[in-house]
Amino acid sequence: MLKKSILILAASCMMYSCATKTDNNPFLSEFQTPNGVPPFDKIKLEHYEPAFQKGMEEQNTNIQAIIDNTETPSFENVIAALDNSSPTLDRVGGVFHNLTEAETTDELTALSIKLAPVLAEHEDNISLNQELFKKIDAVYRQKESLGLTREQERLLEKTYKGFVRSGANLPADKQNRLREINKQLSTLGITFSNNILNENNDFKLFVDKKEDLAGLPEWFCQSAAEEAKAAGQEGKWLFTLHNASRLPFLQYAANRPLREKIYKAYINRGNNNDKNDNKKIISEIISLRLEKAQLLGFDCYSNFVLENKMAKNATTVMDFLNNLWGYALPKAKAEASELQNLMDKEGKGEKLEAWDWWYYTEKLRKEKYNLEESEIKPYFKLENVRDGAFYVANKLYGITLTKLDNVPVYHPDVEVFEVKAQDGSQLGIFYVDYFPRSGKRGGAWMNNYREQQGSVRPLICNVCSFTKPVGDTPSLLTIDEVETLFHEFGHALHGLLTQCQYKGTSGTNVVRDFVELPSQINEHWATEPEVLKIYAKHYQTGEVIPDTLIGKILNQQTFNQGFMTTELLAAAILDMNLHNLKNTEGIDVAAYEKEAMEQLGLIPQIAPRYRTTYFNHIIGGYAAGYYSYLWANVLDNDAFEAFKEHGIFDKQTAALFRQNVLEKGDSEDPMVLYKNFRGAEPQLDPMLKNRGMK
Numbered sequence: 001m002l003k004k005s006i007l008i009l010a011a012s013c014m015m016y017s018c019a020t021k022t023d024n025n026p027f028l029s030e031f032q033t034p035n036g037v038p039p040f041d042k043i044k045l046e047h048y049e050p051a052f053q054k055g056m057e058e059q060n061t062n063i064q065a066i067i068d069n070t071e072t073p074s075f076e077n078v079i080a081a082l083d084n085s086s087p088t089l090d091r092v093g094g095v096f097h098n099l100t101e102a103e104t105t106d107e108l109t110a111l112s113i114k115l116a117p118v119l120a121e122h123e124d125n126i127s128l129n130q131e132l133f134k135k136i137d138a139v140y141r142q143k144e145s146l147g148l149t150r151e152q153e154r155l156l157e158k159t160y161k162g163f164v165r166s167g168a169n170l171p172a173d174k175q176n177r178l179r180e181i182n183k184q185l186s187t188l189g190i191t192f193s194n195n196i197l198n199e200n201n202d203f204k205l206f207v208d209k210k211e212d213l214a215g216l217p218e219w220f221c222q223s224a225a226e227e228a229k230a231a232g233q234e235g236k237w238l239f240t241l242h243n244a245s246r247l248p249f250l251q252y253a254a255n256r257p258l259r260e261k262i263y264k265a266y267i268n269r270g271n272n273n274d275k276n277d278n279k280k281i282i283s284e285i286i287s288l289r290l291e292k293a294q295l296l297g298f299d300c301y302s303n304f305v306l307e308n309k310m311a312k313n314a315t316t317v318m319d320f321l322n323n324l325w326g327y328a329l330p331k332a333k334a335e336a337s338e339l340q341n342l343m344d345k346e347g348k349g350e351k352l353e354a355w356d357w358w359y360y361t362e363k364l365r366k367e368k369y370n371l372e373e374s375e376i377k378p379y380f381k382l383e384n385v386r387d388g389a390f391y392v393a394n395k396l397y398g399i400t401l402t403k404l405d406n407v408p409v410y411h412p413d414v415e416v417f418e419v420k421a422q423d424g425s426q427l428g429i430f431y432v433d434y435f436p437r438s439g440k441r442g443g444a445w446m447n448n449y450r451e452q453q454g455s456v457r458p459l460i461c462n463v464c465s466f467t468k469p470v471g472d473t474p475s476l477l478t479i480d481e482v483e484t485l486f487h488e489f490g491h492a493l494h495g496l497l498t499q500c501q502y503k504g505t506s507g508t509n510v511v512r513d514f515v516e517l518p519s520q521i522n523e524h525w526a527t528e529p530e531v532l533k534i535y536a537k538h539y540q541t542g543e544v545i546p547d548t549l550i551g552k553i554l555n556q557q558t559f560n561q562g563f564m565t566t567e568l569l570a571a572a573i574l575d576m577n578l579h580n581l582k583n584t585e586g587i588d589v590a591a592y593e594k595e596a597m598e599q600l601g602l603i604p605q606i607a608p609r610y611r612t613t614y615f616n617h618i619i620g621g622y623a624a625g626y627y628s629y630l631w632a633n634v635l636d637n638d639a640f641e642a643f644k645e646h647g648i649f650d651k652q653t654a655a656l657f658r659q660n661v662l663e664k665g666d667s668e669d670p671m672v673l674y675k676n677f678r679g680a681e682p683q684l685d686p687m688l689k690n691r692g693m694k
């Protein structure tokens with residue numbers, strides 16, 4: 001998954017006292033470090049607020065200069081100037097928005113809640129600035145005669161439409177209401193996410209009887225014992241809702257009531273009628289979004305969001321999802337009955353429930369493919385997998401990654417690499433932060449500290465929550481985690497290889513339903529036999545993964561895909577349903593979700609991958625956008641076919657992908673980029689086949 005923090009451009013100066021000394025605030029000038037990396041060792045909590053304030057003032061000054069410029073409005077003096085109007089905000093926002101996700105503290109969270117409405121207001125001050133919009137409009141109206149490059153045309157179009165979509169054409173009273181809505185949404189969104197973080201951290205399942213560990217692998221028990229010790233309960237075992245704890249527990253724990261307990265705690269996050277409850281918050285968000293869409297002339301929020309995406313409108317997305325549903329649900333139902341058969345054989349007379357799914361799937365995997373996750377994990381030491389991802393990038397694109405020491409980091413777990421092109425020129429700096437912590441949001445994402453622009457190279461990071469090393473045992477990844485590492489590194493490549501002239505078009509600043517193509521295609525290499533033989537080496541013996549194990553891994557690739565596709569689709573449809581609403585009055589989100597899932601015919605053993613009260617994606621920029629993963633899955637499967645046709649390391653295919661996708665950012669329409677690479681529009685079939693649905 002990608003969480004691309006959208007740096008909120010922006011500034012109101014009223015709420016600050018200017019007492020803080022700014023002399024040694026590292027954000028107020030270019031970072032004085034090699035490669036211009038953030039000086040984490042010098043950044044202190046008290047630096048952020050004054051830097052945001054100065055940054056907003058600076059941007060206001062720069063925008064006033066654009067307005068006051070007496071020359072004829074041109075691409076350079078309006079559009080490019082606006083693209084470059086916020087150097088200080090870019091610096092401080094880059095660090096701040098990364099740390100509030102990856103290494104937050106109570107103080108940082110409090111500050112982000114305080115700043116959110118201020119930054120939202122600053123953004124509105126820009127996008128609703130009539131004089132600025134007049135300048136942009138003047139450039140836009142003469143766009144045909146300006147002799148612009150394709151990238152300049154795109155940035156102009158994007159800027160102009162961005163202003164219109166932010167309400168620049170609305171009368172003053174509607175603009176004022178829009179400001180009010182944006183401010184409320186910014187605060188509600190942060191509260192929603194924090195409630196989920198609290199729910200994740202609050203739940204602690206301590207086990208004190210050894211018999212309750214039945215079925216759990218040794219490595220997992222060790223890790224749980226260390227967690228318990230760290231939590232001050234030595235001698236017990238601690239399990240939590242984080243993926244690296246919850247999922248193995250559901251997969252292996254023979255104790256059914258405990259599985260039920262952890263499962264229910266997970267799917268009821270934000271839905272416990274307590275201080276972390278998100279029902280009211282999400283209803284308010286949905287209602288405010290609808291009102292915003294209607295102010296801007298749309299019938300529902302999803303049509304507003306989709307207007308500038310590849311999919312264009314809600315009907316296209318719903319048709320796409322419903323079509324897939326017709327393939328996925330029958331496969332999931334068939335999987336459910338296979339699991340039930342397995343349970344029947346045990347003769348306990350139990351009926352398959354949602355908290356049994358992972359456990360019996362693991363058993364069935366063993367029975368059908370003679371494969372156990374614990375058998376393959378020793379071959380997936382984190383460092384080996386990471387080097388495997390680097391190896392693939394080297395074979396495809398000629399790039400090299402070299403570890404840099406002595407680069408300031410915000411946590412000892414973070415490692416830094418210099419990325420170079422084949423000719424030795426620097427492509428960027430790459431940070432990895434792979435282990436879960438209480439201050440880190442769950443999941444995995446890529447982000448940047450600095451955008452690429454012309455000769456300024458980007459600073460990119462991957463943040464994940466993988467299985468931690470325990471005692472002498474290094475971090476050993478599950479297949480899922482292996483694919484996640486390749487996935488996030490795929491986003492990183494999109495960020496690192498970009499060759500654009502403007503921040504607004506560079507790197508991953510592409511539309512949501514295109515942004516997962518570079519990440520998801522990169523997952524395909526992770527399990528190619530040729531690649532596995534390079535990186536999958538036993539962490540103790542160094543033995544290369546045997547062919548028999550590779551065969552088993554490949555054999556089960558479509559295994560459980562009915563479930564995986566169905567839970568993803570259910571969440572995507574739920575997201576669309578919530579944002580397709582044309583009336584949200586008195587909505588009860590819990591009842592609405594239940595009804596929507598019943599209408600779909602979702603079986604009770606499967607919940608949507610994210611339920612309404614903890615659907616962080618639809619807060620963090622994927623509203624009416626969760627379908628993007630499946631949409632891009634069509635693209636990535638079809639695109640990987642090109643590699644399969646010519647060889648997975650075929651230089652020419654790699655060059656085509658690099659030149660038409662990875663380097664291009666948003667400098668061209670995504671379907672044009674895709675066709676330039678593939679020579680045709682994407683086909684659905686490769687995806688259906690790879691998911692075992694055709």
Ligand SMILES: [Zn+2]
Nearest residue numbers: 001002516519
């Ligand atoms: Zn992603």
